[in-house]
Amino acid sequence: MLPPHQFAHRMQAAVGTMTSFLRFFQFYAEYDQTPDLSDFAVGNPHEMPLPGFVDALQRAVVPQNKDWFAYKMNEQQSCETVAQSLRLWRGVPFEADDIHMTTAGFAAIAVTLNAVVNPGDEVIFITPPWFFYEPLITAAGGTPVRVAIDSATFDLDLAAISDAITPNTCAIIVNSPHNPTGKIYPPATLQALANLLTEASERYARPIYLLSDEAYSRIVYDGARYPSPTEYYPTSFLLYTYGKTLLTPGQRIGYIALPPTMPDREVVRQAIFGAQVLTGYSFPNALLQHALPDLEKLSIDIEQLQHKRDWLVGELQRVGYDVHTPEGTFYLLPRSPLADDWAFVERLGQLNILCLPGTVVEQPGYFRISLTANEDMIERALPGFATAFEGVRH
Secondary structure, eight states: OOOOOOOOHHHHHHHHTTHHHHHHHHHHHHHTTOTTOEEOSSSOOOSOOOHHHHHHHHHHTSOSSTTTTSOOSSOHHHHHHHHHHHHHHHOOOOOGGGEEEESHHHHHHHHHHHHHOOTTOEEEEEESOOTTHHHHHHHTTOEEEEEEOOTTTOSOOHHHHHHHOOTTEEEEEEESSOTTTOOOOOHHHHHHHHHHHHHHHHHHTSOOEEEEEOTTTTOBOTTOOOOOGGGTOSSEEEEEESTTTTTOTTSOOEEEEOOTTOTTHHHHHHHHHHHHHHTTOOOOOHHHHHHHHHHTTOOOOHHHHHHHHHHHHHHHHHHTOOOOOOSBSSEEOOBOSSSOHHHHHHHHHHTTEEOEEGGGGTOTTBEEEETTSOHHHHHHHHHHHHHHHHHHHO
16 A cells, blocks of 8 residues: 655645644634624735725726737836835835735745745744734744734833844845834834844844734734834845735735835846746736826725724723734734633634634734724624623623
8 A cells, every 4th residue: 555645845845834724724614704703813804895996907908909918927016106105105216127926925024935935944923913913934944933012011022032143044035014012113123123133144144034924014003103123224125015905805906015125136137037936926917006106095994994993992991901002913812811712712703703712923912903894893893802801791
């Protein structure tokens, strides 16, 4: 008898890091079609898409030449659109040749990791993390190294990052505004991080790349300015997805942008392009690239998101939940009244409220609420949040 097939060890290891996510995926499937469910679990839309988004796709779907739906790569119009937007928004002279279009932020992270990671390299990521950082690092052949945030301030723990850097460190992933805490890392922290990475790169005679995951950089509240880590550290990649700002996660378009400060830009461009091709041809489809000049101008209503943030934070605090006010993203991260966050999320599920256990994002004892739930869901859920809290207390 033949032995059972052994899948690639890297893939086995990568999937092995996803245990909590896969457990939650099965839990989610049990409730997904429940009538009157208040779904706060993930950042899915619960209202109709932006009319401008639909209009843009309808205009773009009409072919203007025979190559309208041919193979697409980093199309010049798309790259110019992104570069111009970044120049106006960030005040930094990004060039179209330094824009690499991807199938959303997921691919932007995977492509960049595959471009910079060699066997034996270590990649630092911040915890609590987006739940796919570790598997993507592992799948790229790197060794994941987790560093926890400051639990009191939710800021980066610079001393812990410094201690985690070794001669094998090739990159660090930083996500701001941070999912799931909503923290925007301030300029002082980012400058200190840049100094730390510069010193370490010189000490070990190799560049340490900064992967700046900026998926939520346009979802900030209270008129806050968003400081990008790429403003402070030249050897950095800006990674972005339109799926959050447009709330269309199933229409996948994003990009990698190299700041004009990036050393050896021509070599880096070639490495990124090669990784785009070899990471499953990670270019957005033709329709989304044609529509991008219109999509770039659109956004979900940030004021409405802020209203929902303030509403939920106020009501949860009134009941007795320990929950802070996030500066960005569309998530809240309350502390679970039960030490076992899975058990508490299951109690909420019995009340037709679906949330994400903090354990899934390496923050046990908390649970995550997505503000993409509509206002009817919030209204229905408030008594249930109170009931669940009171049930634990008594």
